């Protein structure tokens with residue numbers, strides 16, 4: 001199947017063409033003879049399970065790594081030599097989830113600092129710098145004040161600054177790697193509008209996302225990778241969601257059933273209890289999660305949901321109210337104390353509070369449980385490896401190798417390592433913050449299945465998220481908006497009502 005209705009012999013029709021590309025890292029074959037054709041002026045999705053090879057392809061497409069074999073063409077010309085960064089920048093840019101905008105600098109400085117465009121000699125002309133930035137942002141209809149400090153921008157605006165910077169180098173092909181991961185619903189819609197407007201102005205996008213509904217909403221074409229290989233490519237309007245998932249996983253899609261374990265009885269005592277909890281970002285939160293129960297704490301960006309969860313895990317200190325675990329009051333403000341009281345957690349930022357890149361998967365997964373791995377201050381390497389292997393199996397971590405440095409894993413698999421650590425000590429209370437961010441469709445299921453498994457071992461599970469798929473695993477959902485609990489849903493609910501509560505809007509009956 002061809003990608004789009006373009007003449008394949010006309011090189012100007014293709015923003016990017018990848019042919020026969022392979023790449024190996026040690027024992028891992030990250031890409032095997034893959035190809036990708038992105039037509040000029042389209043938004044082309046690249047999808048695949050965690051570890052399928054998407055990021056590796058992006059690093060090759062942007063000239064950060066050379067393929068072992070195969071070719072890359074950008075705008076009809078072969079990719080420049082690896083050393084010529086300037087030439088790559090003029091052709092392609094990638095906006096990563098971890099943005100490179102420098103908070104301390106102004107928007108204009110972020111756009112043009114260290115560049116020749118802002119005046120002769122060694123002296124920077126600030127006036128010229130601002131005028132140039134205003135012109136650039138105006139040309140692409142990006143409504144951002146060049147004088148504002150980057151720290152004051154929203155994540156969404158920072159993404160626009162990165163896109164504008166790419167365009168300022170001349171690139172008309174932009175790769176977006178999970179751009180909606182840190183945006184709320186309205187931010188996503190605004191981003192889509194911007195992308196559509198930029199496309200109308202002649203910008204081509206390669207769009208990487210695990211949210212399949214985004215692909216159907218925004219993209220014209222899609223390419224699927226599976227296990228380092230090209231599987232298929234085609235027009236989005238000719239594919240169903242089921243076909244896409246089957247192409248990604250190589251398995252038939254099963255009929256969806258309710259994934260929740262049986263709800264525990266109302267009278268079961270213990271678990272997690274928050275009473276009148278207040279802090280700088282939330283007010284008077286009262287919530288119970290019983291052993292065996294999965295409760296969703298839902299809210300969009302800025303709702304305060306993560307701050308509430310962080311108070312439970314010891315990452316934040318509330319100003320009023322109490323957190324209790326199995327009816328015993330927790331002294332908040334210390335992670336080790338929370339862990340000793342039986343809290344396991346997946347933090348919202350795995351790079352800041354979670355994973356140690358240089359340590360192996362096995363060390364990362366088991367670092368909080370030395371007492372399970374030996375005795376008298378001694379860790380048995382054999383027991384550690386066996387336990388780590390069990391965690392790798394339970395979380396479906398790929399590749400399933402204990403001794404691989406965690407930093408070498410794909411993003412989604414790193415998230416699973418952090419989850420492995422959270423469950424390693426059979427916690428009484430398991431707090432999962434945005435647990436499936438960056439995780440593929442099928443891995444989401446295995447990750448949330450471990451939450452279900454934890455309830456079978458008696459854990460009380462709190463899932464903190466804005467992802468409706470995550471909420472399917474919950475017995476109850478409490479929604480926070482601007483720091484306050486605004487709605488509670490029991491047992492069955494309509495996704496529309498949850499979204500409306502998260503966005504702080506009243507729904508009319510239509």
Ligand SMILES: Nc1ncnc2c1ncn2[C@@H]1O[C@H](COP(=O)(O)OP(=O)(O)OP(=O)(O)O)[C@@H](O)[C@H]1O
Nearest residue numbers: 025030050051052053054055056408409410411412
């Ligand atoms: N520098 C590296 N050293 C060793 N292995 C690597 C390295 N970079 C990537 N890999 C391996 O290559 C494979 C492909 O990884 P890649 O990051 O491209 O996947 P991905 O499709 O982007 O996944 P995700 O959706 O989780 O981000 C993985 O098995 C990964 O562990």
